[in-house]
Amino acid sequence: MAETLDKLSMYLQLPFxxxxxxxxxxxxxxxxxxxVTLVLKRFSFIGxxxxxxxxxxxxxxxxxxxxxxxxxxLAVTVICAVLLLRMxxxxxxxxxxxxxxxxxxxxxxxxLLMNIFSTSGNLSGDVCTTLFGSTSILTLTxxxxxxxxxxxxxxxxxxxxxxxxIFCITFDENFALATGVRAKLYNLILAVVIAVIIVLAMNLxxxxxxxxxxxxxxxxxxxxxxxxKSVTICSAILSVCCAALGxxxxxxxxxxxxxxxxxxxIVTFFxxxxxxxxxxxxxx
Amino acid sequence: MPQIxxxxxxxxxxxxxxxxxLNFEVNKGxxxxxxxxxxSGKSTLMRTLLGLQPPISGNIxxxxxxxxxxxxxxxxxxxxxxxxxxxxxxxxxxxxxxQCGLRPFYAKAEKQKALSNIERxxxxxxxxxxxxxxxxxxxxxxxxxxxxxxxxDILLLDEPVAGLDPVVTEEMxxxxxxxxxxxxxxxxxxxxDIEAAVKYAGKILHIADHVFFGTTDEYIxxxxxxxxxxxxxxxx
Numbered sequence: 001m002a003e004t005l006d007k008l009s010m011y012l013q014l015p016f017x018x019x020x021x022x023x024x025x026x027x028x029x030x031x032x033x034x035x036v037t038l039v040l041k042r043f044s045f046i047g048x049x050x051x052x053x054x055x056x057x058x059x060x061x062x063x064x065x066x067x068x069x070x071x072x073x074l075a076v077t078v079i080c081a082v083l084l085l086r087m088x089x090x091x092x093x094x095x096x097x098x099x100x101x102x103x104x105x106x107x108x109x110x111x112l113l114m115n116i117f118s119t120s121g122n123l124s125g126d127v128c129t130t131l132f133g134s135t136s137i138l139t140l141t142x143x144x145x146x147x148x149x150x151x152x153x154x155x156x157x158x159x160x161x162x163x164x165x166i167f168c169i170t171f172d173e174n175f176a177l178a179t180g181v182r183a184k185l186y187n188l189i190l191a192v193v194i195a196v197i198i199v200l201a202m203n204l205x206x207x208x209x210x211x212x213x214x215x216x217x218x219x220x221x222x223x224x225x226x227x228x229k230s231v232t233i234c235s236a237i238l239s240v241c242c243a244a245l246g247x248x249x250x251x252x253x254x255x256x257x258x259x260x261x262x263x264x265x266i267v268t269f270f271x272x273x274x275x276x277x278x279x280x281x282x283x284x
Numbered sequence: 285m286p287q288i289x290x291x292x293x294x295x296x297x298x299x300x301x302x303x304x305x306l307n308f309e310v311n312k313g314x315x316x317x318x319x320x321x322x323x324s325g326k327s328t329l330m331r332t333l334l335g336l337q338p339p340i341s342g343n344i345x346x347x348x349x350x351x352x353x354x355x356x357x358x359x360x361x362x363x364x365x366x367x368x369x370x371x372x373x374x375x376x377x378x379x380x381x382x383q384c385g386l387r388p389f390y391a392k393a394e395k396q397k398a399l400s401n402i403e404r405x406x407x408x409x410x411x412x413x414x415x416x417x418x419x420x421x422x423x424x425x426x427x428x429x430x431x432x433x434x435x436x437d438i439l440l441l442d443e444p445v446a447g448l449d450p451v452v453t454e455e456m457x458x459x460x461x462x463x464x465x466x467x468x469x470x471x472x473x474x475x476x477d478i479e480a481a482v483k484y485a486g487k488i489l490h491i492a493d494h495v496f497f498g499t500t501d502e503y504i505x506x507x508x509x510x511x512x513x514x515x516x517x518x519x520x
Contacts, residue, residue, distance in 0.1 A: 040364055161388045168381040171368060174359055178334035179382040179434040180352030226414035227371040 008252045017251065019145050020137045024247050025240050026152040027204045028213065028261075031197050032239030033159045035218030036231055037170045037190065046084055046191075048211045049103035050198045053080045055207040056106030056113075058130055063117040070147055074199045080106075081195035085187060133206025133258035137247075140203060148203065151196055158193055162186060167228055204243070205258030216265035217242065223269075223276030242268055285347040286311045287438060287470055288333065293342035295328050301340060302328055308489055308497040312437065315464045315471045317481035320491035326474045329491065330442055333472070353382050356435025358427050360442050366416060372426050373411050376402055379433030394433075401429040405459070421452035428459065438470040439463065445477065457484055 011017050038047055057076035061069035084099060114127060140148070159166070169176045169183045169190075176183040201210045221234035246261030286309040293306040302325035310316055318326050331337050333344065334357060356379075379401075380394035390398075402411055405425040410418065415426060424444060431439060444460065445453040461484055463469045475481045481488060481500075488503040490496040496508055 036369070040368060164378070164381060164384070164388065164390065167370075167374065168378040171365065171370060171375060171378060172359065172362070174334075174336060175357055175379075175430070175434075176381065177336055178352070178357045178440075179355055179379070181381045222367075222369050226369055226417075227412075228369060228374050231369045 004252050008248065011251050016138060016140075019140065019142075021244070021247055023140060023145055023148045024137055024204050024243050024257075024261075026149055027200045028239045028243030029236055030152045030155040030159075031201045031210070031213045032217040032235045033156065033232065034166075034190070034194060034197065035214045035216075035235055035239075036222070036228065037166055038194070039215055039218050039222070040170050041173075045099050046081070047194060047198065047214050049084060049099035050077055050081055050195055051202065051207040051210040052103035052110075053077055053106045054198055054202050055130055056110035058202075058207075059110035059113045062126075063113050068141075068143065070144060070199065073202075074196065077199050078192050078195040081191040082188065085191040129206070130202075131206050131208045132256060133202065133204060133209065137204050137257055144203070148200055151200055155193055155196055155200075158189065162189060163232075166190065171228075205261055209258045209262050212262040212265060213239070213243075216262070216269055220265075220269045220272040223272040224279070238268060238272075239265075287314075287347060287350045289343075289345040289347070290333075291343045291345065293329075293332070293344065294340040295325055295332050296340055297328070297337075299340065303491060303495075306342070306491075306495060310438075310470060310472060312470055313464070313468050315461075315484065315486040316473070316489060317485035317487070318472065318474045318489045318491065319476070319478055319481050324491045326491060327442065330440060330472075330474055334440060350438065353434075354436035354438055356431035356433075356439045358424075358431045358439070358441040358444055360446060361423065361427075368415060370415050371412050372402065372407055372415060372418070373398070375415055375426055376407075376429045376433060379430035382434050398429075398433055401432045404432070405429040419452075421448050421455065424448065424452075424456060425459070432463075435469070437468070438472070441471065441473040443474050443476060445475075445480075453480075460484070 012021075054073055054077045057073040058069060060076075061072045064072075066072055080102065084102065111127065114123065118126075165181070165186045168181055169186050173183050173187075197214070198207075198210050201213050205213050217235035217239035218231070220238055221231045225231045225234050242264040243261050246264040247257060249255065249264070250257045250260040288310040290306055290308050293303065294301050295303040295306070302323075306329070318329060320326050328337070332339050334355065335352060377390060377395065377398040380390055380398060383394060384390065402408055405428055407422070407425055407429060410422060410426075415423065418426065428444070431441075439460075441460065445456050448456060457480060460471060460473070464471045471485075473481075473485070482504060485500055487499055488496065490503070490508055496503060496506060498506075
């Protein structure tokens, strides 16, 4: 145990590890904010779809040999988010079918492109990194770190600014529309913010695990808390704690970052479910 | 001048007409009940009145200072709302959102309005309770309080008593009647319950192959109400 702690404190002195921790925590905070809305609006599948799109975009960026792929991936994901939202309103192709089409399509094309045009000797390693994020959080350049922190700050500001509007359209979109709230505009903003979060979170947990980062804290908080505000705050705190703990564990024991964080999230979910059961049981 | 005039309105989904050439008008202070069988297009009509979907043809004219911001709407409950973590206060306050524009937070006057509507619906004690833990009648009153926050003078209700027990149903009708008589609010209500419609409403719009629109007295004289209640008995 002492040995592990020593190892941990040694790692924590390294600047790139510190950077990774800060970025990881900030990203976890952002991704948890919209979790409640995504779960309740039945939007969580859109988050899943978009993360696959981001994977495809990353593959294209790799083929085009872009040195800084984040802006490109961000642009593609935002566009797809807006398209998916539009399609969800269009009755011709049902929302979930459209999402499934785009998401698996992007996944397949992305892998195909990476395979055909691959320049690196370790293809499966590359793919694994993009899908599960294994080490990318530790290899962020300074530029990417600032971009991540900046975008996260923006997401948090947008969320606070639109908090009441987001509540309104999440609880009852038709009511909002009927009474003259600009629900369509806010939905659009929501879609863009989700896209930004997904691109950010890709660095932390990889594209396959993003949904977990977004929905687990919200679902855990919903087991115990009963107002929208307390659920939001609780899920933000939970997400930050789980991400920090997950990263520390992964540093100490050499486990993959993304899956460790998600594992911690899952454990927390079960703990909260139990707490909810016990307290709910007493009340009834 | 009437608040709403519907002129030669044709309604439906994806180009398929359900209602043809509908003509009626709503004046300030009216209590209008929209009745008709399932699938006759009552909800479609309400969605069109609310501006949630465009009419296939025809016009809805509004007057008397009517805008979207003077409409309050009591929708049928959705599946999402059943497990929504939210307090009564948060939901009622969200009715004021249409007065906020881009302003991120609620003004004092809006919070006051939400408070007084909570009191009006007798929900003061439940203010901090979670919505999903309330009974059906209480939930309806919460949504009604929210509608009152959004509304200035017209209230659209989509089957407000669906799924409520008889006592709570009576209570709900009493509240709606009071809003109409005391506060002078215009009420447009979709209902399955012809008996209650005849009892409370001043005007009836019966949507069927032959549309009826007129006062409740005329409706009773026309014999349509008897026909429908009998049919309901046979079906039920």
